[in-house]
Amino acid sequence: MKTFGIGIVGCGNISTVYFHNTPLFKGLEVRACADLNQAAAERQAEKFKVRAVSLADMLADPTIDIIVNLTVPNAHFDVSMAALNAGKHVYSEKPLCLTLDQGQKLLATAKAKGVLIGVAPDTFLGAAGRKARELVDAGKIGKVTGGTAFIMGRGMEHWHPDPSFFFQPGGGPILDMGPYYISALVNVLGPVKRVSATSTIGKPERIISTPDSPKLGQAIKVETPTTIMSVLEFASGASVLFGASWDVMKHSHPPLELYGTLATMKIPDPNFFGGAVEIADASGEWVSVDTSVDPAGAINWPVEEPKNANYRVLGIADLADAVRNGSPHRSSATVGVHVLDVLLSILRSGEERRPVDITTPCQQPAAWTNDALSALFA
Ligand SMILES: NC(=O)c1ccc[n+]([C@@H]2O[C@H](COP(=O)([O-])OP(=O)(O)OC[C@H]3O[C@@H](n4cnc5c(N)ncnc54)[C@H](O)[C@@H]3O)[C@@H](O)[C@H]2O)c1
Incomplete structure (x- = not known):
């Protein structure tokens, strides 16, 4: 089974659960992270043993297959569009973007580039x-x-x-x-x-x-x-x-x-x-x-004192499975x-x-x- 290399963009509050949950799934591996705030990227890179890189370097890296966009909502469109244009699959935190026109452009670009784009939430799964x-x-x-x-x-x-x-x-x-x-x-x-x-x-x-x-x-x-x-x-x-x-x-x-x-x-x-x-x-x-x-x-989150079931990354696993099988993702x-x-x-x-x-x-x-x-x- 192919292992998909993941690059996380946006190393703020929600990124921890993405770093933490990725190893729960087969065939997914976080390989690099990036943030406008270099210190935030370096902090998560050190904690989760990945490389802190610039977005440009991440997009040029052939070992990265999926860009996971965890930036703030008003940056979602630009980061996802850049990733699609670089030929990467994208999974974005919600909301996908801020206007319908932007949403349609993302769909059209993904189709033109032959890649998939998914968006949170995956909680309904x-x-x-x-x-x-x-x-x-x-x-x-x-x-x-x-x-x-x-x-x-x-x-x-x-x-x-x-x-x-x-x-x-x-x-x-x-x-x-x-x-x-x-x-x-x-x-x-x-x-x-x-x-x-x-x-x-x-x-x-x-x-x-x-x-x-x-x-x-x-x-x-x-x-x-x-x-x-x-x-x-x-x-x-x-x-x-x-x-x-x-x-x-x-x-x-x-x-x-x-x-x-x-x-x-x-x-x-x-x-x-x-x-x-x-x-x-x-x-x-x-x-x-x-x-x-x-x-x-099963209840698994937060790790120190679990109170809820939190399997964020499930949607990325489904997206990767869809790429492998040519099937629709949810x-x-x-x-x-x-x-x-x-x-x-x-x-x-x-x-x-x-x-x-x-x-x-x-x-x-x-x-x-x-x-x-x-x-x-x-
Ligand atoms: N915090 C939560 O509990 C939570 C839960 C579910 C979903 N989300 C969603 O996740 C996304 C991020 O939320 P958060 O709470 O982690 O925000 P945050 O502000 O803690 O982190 C966002 C990070 O993105 C970086 N960033 C912003 N623009 C960027 C760009 N253009 N390129 C690279 N990095 C950039 C910021 O420097 C920051 O470190 C939002 O869309 C939010 O709706 C958050």
């Missing part, structure tokens, strides 16, 4: 996302007519060391956290056809309060909506109410609930890979389906562009106070069996 998909596909909850999705909290300025980007265009709860929810819903229900939303900025300014941040006490001007309430209409006929906010101190909504003609289903936090899927039929009793026994479901940028269209359309609907039709085509990603997925683990 975890044990819980796969179980929810399996149960819906098997008709266990009947026809899905509705649902709710809620990602609400008080913001990011109290835990992230450098949270400014969350409050600029490209950030906000819709583009930052929305990809997990919309991807999870598209995985289970298929494409979205129309969205309607309202939006507002809760506080014009945020003060960084992350205890050990070098920017502690600095103010961030908020330039993107922080509370967005929307309704998503799926091509399947289902409608999902989606609340996304960083202006909420506390709430009691589950992350995702689907209402079927036979049963209601609760899907655990789509920011993680595991958790229990719960179903209640006409009897009114919740039945819990544990997914921690399934591949990519967290593909085609799905990513549709998800981006939904997210940007929610923001546009909120701004323009009118429903927005979703124009980008998207096929529901192929279902993934435990056996097929297990085969990718080392």
Whole structure:
């Protein structure tokens, strides 16, 4: 089996889990890393025993097959485009880019260069996302007519060391956290056809309060909506109410609930890979389906004190498998562009106070069996 050389671009907060998880999968090896901030690249290079290089050197390196783009959202397009133009496969953190036009350019360039481009999240490919998909596909909850999705909290300025980007265009709860929810819903229900939303900025300014941040006490001007309430209409006929906010101190909504003609289903936090899927039929009793026994479901993160299942890199393993076999991959940028269209359309609907039709085509990603997925683990 070919081993794919990986180059990680962007050595910030999320890069650690990518470095750490890559060896969990067969045929993947991180060989180099790069960052605008040379010290950040050198820190991760030393910790994970890889080479710290410039982006240009990484792109010219024939031993690097896949560029993993973990830069901040407004750098995603340029870095991914440069990598595609260098003939590399790309896997980008979310959001894929900031405009639909950029998304289409990335897809067209990947096609022209004969390489694949994938995008996070790959969380929906975890044990819980796969179980929810399996149960819906098997008709266990009947026809899905509705649902709710809620990602609400008080913001990011109290835990992230450098949270400014969350409050600029490209950030906000819709583009930052929305990809997990919309991807999870598209995985289970298929494409979205129309969205309607309202939006507002809760506080014009945020003060960084992350205890050990070098920017502690600095103010961030908020330039993107922080509370967005929307309704998503799926091509399947289902409608999902989606609340996304960083202006909420506390709430009691589950992350995702689907209402079927036979049963209601609760899907655990789509920011993680595991958790229990719960179903209640006409009897009114919740039945819990544990997914921690399934591949990519066992609790493993954070390493020092594991509380969640975190198998980031699963989408890269799927992409590499697709390159080997010429088969479609699941967290593909085609799905990513549709998800981006939904997210940007929610923001546009909120701004323009009118429903927005979703124009980008998207096929529901192929279902993934435990056996097929297990085969990718080392
Ligand atoms: N932090 C998380 O928990 C988390 C979780 C999931 C996804 N993400 C996503 O991962 C991405 C990175 O997030 P983060 O929290 O690690 O951010 P971060 O700010 O901690 O790290 C980003 C790094 O990218 C570097 N960078 C920026 N532009 C660059 C460029 N043009 N070329 C090379 N390096 C560049 C920065 O110097 C920085 O070191 C974002 O898209 C974010 O949405 C983050």
